[in-house]
Structure formats: C-alpha cells, structure tokens
Amino acid sequence: MGKNYLSAKSKYVYNKYMSKVVVVKYINSASPESLTKVQYGQLLSAGIRSVAGAKDINAAVRGLIPDGVVGMKVNCLARKANSTPVKLVEAMTQILTDAGRDDNDIVVWERTSREMKMAGFPLNAASSGCRFMGTDANAVGYSDDIYTSGEVNSRVSSILTDVVDSNINLALLKDHSIAGLSAGLKNMYGAIHNPNKYHDNNCDPFCADVSMLEPLRSKNRLTIIDAVRVQYDGGPGFVSQYIHNYGGLIISADPVAADRIGLEILERIRKRHEMRPLREVGRQVTYLDTAAKRGLGVADMSAIALEVINVNAGGRLSAGELI
Numbered sequence: 001m002g003k004n005y006l007s008a009k010s011k012y013v014y015n016k017y018m019s020k021v022v023v024v025k026y027i028n029s030a031s032p033e034s035l036t037k038v039q040y041g042q043l044l045s046a047g048i049r050s051v052a053g054a055k056d057i058n059a060a061v062r063g064l065i066p067d068g069v070v071g072m073k074v075n076c077l078a079r080k081a082n083s084t085p086v087k088l089v090e091a092m093t094q095i096l097t098d099a100g101r102d103d104n105d106i107v108v109w110e111r112t113s114r115e116m117k118m119a120g121f122p123l124n125a126a127s128s129g130c131r132f133m134g135t136d137a138n139a140v141g142y143s144d145d146i147y148t149s150g151e152v153n154s155r156v157s158s159i160l161t162d163v164v165d166s167n168i169n170l171a172l173l174k175d176h177s178i179a180g181l182s183a184g185l186k187n188m189y190g191a192i193h194n195p196n197k198y199h200d201n202n203c204d205p206f207c208a209d210v211s212m213l214e215p216l217r218s219k220n221r222l223t224i225i226d227a228v229r230v231q232y233d234g235g236p237g238f239v240s241q242y243i244h245n246y247g248g249l250i251i252s253a254d255p256v257a258a259d260r261i262g263l264e265i266l267e268r269i270r271k272r273h274e275m276r277p278l279r280e281v282g283r284q285v286t287y288l289d290t291a292a293k294r295g296l297g298v299a300d301m302s303a304i305a306l307e308v309i310n311v312n313a314g315g316r317l318s319a320g321e322l323i
Helices: 006-011 037-052 057-064 086-098 113-118 158-163 184-191 206-212 255-272 287-294
Strands: 020-027 070-073 106-110 131-134 147-149 152-154 166-176 180-182 220-231 243-252 305-312 317-319
Touching: 020 037, 020 255, 037 057, 037 086, 037 220, 037 243, 037 305, 057 086, 070 086, 070 158, 070 184, 086 106, 086 166, 086 220, 106 113, 106 158, 113 131, 147 206, 152 206, 166 184, 166 255, 180 184, 180 255, 184 206, 184 220, 184 255, 184 287, 206 287, 220 255, 243 255, 255 287
Parallel strands: 020 305, 070 106, 070 166, 106 131, 166 220
Antiparallel strands: 020 243, 147 152, 166 180, 220 243, 305 317
16 A cells, blocks of 8 residues: 655745745856856755855855765666766765865666666766666665655655665756656656656646655755756757757755746747747646645746845856846
8 A cells, every 4th residue: 555645735834945936047258058067056056055144155055965875866867968968966965065065975866777877977886986877776676655646646766765865866857758847846757656656637646645755855955956957948858959058057945946037048049039938839847836825836927035146157147137
C-alpha cells in the first residue's frame, strides 16, 4: 500500500523565503550563448543572497540549505547540446564548499549515469570528492516504498530518500511538446521510476503530484532554473533554430513561483519570435495552478515578489527588466 501525504498538506508551512523569485541576468555587449564558472558564480551569488535577504553568500546558503548531505538534481536529457551546464554545477559546488560543506557531502544526480556522462559530467561514487551518480548506479536504485500523492504512485530515487538530506533542483527552462513548460517541477520526473505514466492532459495534475511526493516536497529546498539558452519551441530535446540566448537564472525557494516566472519568460520569448502562446497550440500549462491548489507554492503572478538583477562583466549589479 502506498504512502499518501496529500491529505496532510494543511500541515505544510511555507518558509520565510517562499514566493520571492529572483531573475539574475548576465549583461554584456551581446546575450551570451554560454557562461563560464566565474560568470555563473556571480549570478548565483547575487541571486541566492537576494532570495535569502542576506548580504553574505555564506550566510545565505546556511539560511536556505540545512546542514547535511546536499543533492543537486540535474537535467541531462539533451546531452551536451542543452542539459544542465557543467559550469553551473561547478559554480554551485564552489559556493557550497566555500560555505563550509565538504565536497563529498555534495551529490550531483540524475536518473541514469549514462545520461550524466553524455552531458559532460564525470562519474564518481567514491568517498572523496563531489559525488556524481545516476539512480541506476550500483547499490542505489529506487525506494522499496511506493509513495502516493494525488494521482501519482511511484518509487523515488534512493539518492533522494536515503543519501541526501536536502536537494537543489538545477533545472532548465524549455518548451515541452506535451507539458508546454519544462522547468523545475517537470525536472523532478527524473526522481521517480515510472515517469512515462504521467504525461496525459498536459501533465496535469501529475507535475504537481510528483513534487508533492515525500521526500521531494520536504527535501527540495531551492530551485535554480538555467535560462541562459532557452529552448522556446521543439522541446524538451534540442532544436537549434528555436534557441533564444536569454543569459539568466531563475532562483527561488518556491518551486511553483519559480516555474511561473519561467513560463512568463518563455511566453514572452515566443511572442518575440512571432510564435503563438502555448494555450493556443494546445499545450496550456495548467499544472502550475494545480500545484498551487495542492499547497506546493504560489502560481499567481500578483502574489510573487519578483526581482530582476543585471550582472555586468565586471560583476556590478543593477536593476533589470524581465525581458
């Protein structure tokens, strides 16, 4: 019999960082196609400090991410063409270790080791150095328990249930041929053993229900969506003619609000490229409203505290526009 945590949603209390979303954009003479580790570090530092309301990045990390082993769930579907960038992971790892985390207490993970390797990540399950592993790695696999929330019944990656104490969702901003939007919530399909079952009705309510599963709901502490290169049509795979160089990150402790801002950016990019809204092409993103009703976060744009920060080549910060 599965464990149903949806009935306990009234006990779920937003932390003090919820509903604030920070978009940090690297501004240069031209929108960048890729960023270096240093540039990602500048964006991450500015964005995480703003989300936490802290002047010091180490204090911000300590406020957002509890002590213990930290997971970073990446998205490696499109291999090196358009997966979570290695440089982003390296920059986030540096921030965590600078804040006092042991590098072996950082676990970068995805559903398969093969996907990670093809996206450019080294594999390491050793007792030294940052760990990189797929759920299919030796002695990992999925939970024995079946977790239930709403219409989802799934086994969850043992990396999330047994290895890490908290998780950072390192997603990508993409169009999705079924869901309409692939960002933070959709990335967590890579944490369950049967994601193929949950794509009907534009993935609604399944995207919401997957992230309501324990331990996803309790261990996901921060969503960071890479929007440096946005796949605004033809996703979730890589289609080069539909790439827009946006040059930014979306950061929030509220997974729903982060995705809602991601959707706003995606729709505005589509409009700029003279493409119809997702709703008009049959890919309406209704699962965000469902997630809000489930108590997972905020989907109402008027209830989201949005800050846009520009970072220039010298690391100077200034107020920016969403697009």
